[in-house]
Amino acid sequence: MQLFNRKKDDWIEAKIEKATQEDFALVKSSDEFFFDWTKERKRMVFKMLEVSKGNILGLISVTDFPEELRLHINLLESSKSNVGKNKIIDGIAGSLIAYVVSKAFEKGYNGFVSLIPKTNLIEFYIKMYGFIRVGNALIIEGEQSIKLIKKYYKS
Amino acid sequence: MRIDKIYQKLKEQYSEDEIAESYMIPETGTVKEDETQYAISKYREERLNQMSDHEKVVSKIISLKFQIVEYVKEQSFSFQKTFGSFLLEYIEALGRSRKEISKELDLHYTKLSRIINDREEPSIELCYRLEKHSGELINVLNWWQLIKKKEEFILSQNIELKREEQKKVSNSLTISD
Numbered sequence: 001m002q003l004f005n006r007k008k009d010d011w012i013e014a015k016i017e018k019a020t021q022e023d024f025a026l027v028k029s030s031d032e033f034f035f036d037w038t039k040e041r042k043r044m045v046f047k048m049l050e051v052s053k054g055n056i057l058g059l060i061s062v063t064d065f066p067e068e069l070r071l072h073i074n075l076l077e078s079s080k081s082n083v084g085k086n087k088i089i090d091g092i093a094g095s096l097i098a099y100v101v102s103k104a105f106e107k108g109y110n111g112f113v114s115l116i117p118k119t120n121l122i123e124f125y126i127k128m129y130g131f132i133r134v135g136n137a138l139i140i141e142g143e144q145s146i147k148l149i150k151k152y153y154k155s
Numbered sequence: 156m157r158i159d160k161i162y163q164k165l166k167e168q169y170s171e172d173e174i175a176e177s178y179m180i181p182e183t184g185t186v187k188e189d190e191t192q193y194a195i196s197k198y199r200e201e202r203l204n205q206m207s208d209h210e211k212v213v214s215k216i217i218s219l220k221f222q223i224v225e226y227v228k229e230q231s232f233s234f235q236k237t238f239g240s241f242l243l244e245y246i247e248a249l250g251r252s253r254k255e256i257s258k259e260l261d262l263h264y265t266k267l268s269r270i271i272n273d274r275e276e277p278s279i280e281l282c283y284r285l286e287k288h289s290g291e292l293i294n295v296l297n298w299w300q301l302i303k304k305k306e307e308f309i310l311s312q313n314i315e316l317k318r319e320e321q322k323k324v325s326n327s328l329t330i331s332d
Contacts, residue, residue: 034161060179068199072192075158076179083177084169093177106221110206110214114195116182117175118162124175135194136182141202142210146217146292 004090013051032079058092073115098152111145215248227300232308238301239273
């Protein structure tokens with residue numbers, strides 16, 4: 001997938017893979033991440049890599065609920081260099097969410113993905129990604145999931 | 156550092172939108188997670204019951220698309236996962252007969268069957284037709300990559316042809332190790 005590098009005014013190639021045990025150690029020792037990702041190591045965790053440099057741009061932790069045909073996002077973090085006004089690369093979070101949505105299609109879940117974010121952040125996810133509110137949670141599925149994939153994860 | 160502490164720290168540096176743009180931080184304080192997970196489960200159950208036949212078909216087709224995407228990324232090749240086998244799954248997902256599909260694709264029924272059974276190789280023209288037929292959910296590249304993956308495997312396995320053809324070459328470059 002391609003992401004936009006704002007500093008170079010050019011596109012970079014990125015890919016998403018399952019995170020390995022080595023990645024958790026690497027992330028813990030780096031200054032690029034605030035959260036303790038070793039706590040997520042028993043869950044399904046995907047990393048986004050910048051292909052040319054091999055550095056981790058972001059991580060997402062997911063739980064599979066196969067009996068309910070849904071995936072649940074537990075945590076998502078972009079690397080520090082890619083947060084805020086001065087961030088270098090755009091669209092890391094959106095691409096990671098879209099990748100999980102594509103997994104939810106691949107598994108036959110009709111792209112159904114849920115999350116329970118901080119209350120103050122809910123409106124942003126609704127506007128930006130097309131999630132809808134179910135109590136304190138947000139969900140996305142079906143056509144909205146297709147739109148999200150088309151926007152962030154062309155394949 | 157605990158999730159809430161990190162969130163507070165982030166709020167000192169960034170606006171809420173900037174945080175949301177780069178993170179998904181779970182609610183840990185005020186929300187009872189079990190109750191919320193239960194609410195999601197109930198909603199999921201309702202939505203599954205409400206899904207129309209059309210939605211089910213579209214969902215199956217997109218599922219197939221991402222199965223192809225993931226398979227193409229894999230290093231290994233399998234004769235169980237060829238263009239023909241994915242085409243068969245595509246037809247089954249639509250719930251239509253081979254006869255109907257051959258008509259819709261303007262492809263002779265026998266030719267369609269031969270492709271499904273891997274007795275004949277599909278063409279790029281068929282890939283374009285399938286892209287249109289699937290409402291562009293499975294694009295021409297997805298189908299083409301399946302053909303390419305099989306060709307690459309066959310190419311790497313054809314030792315005899317390689318040997319025969321390379322016998323005909325003279326004065327090749329010598330590369331030292």
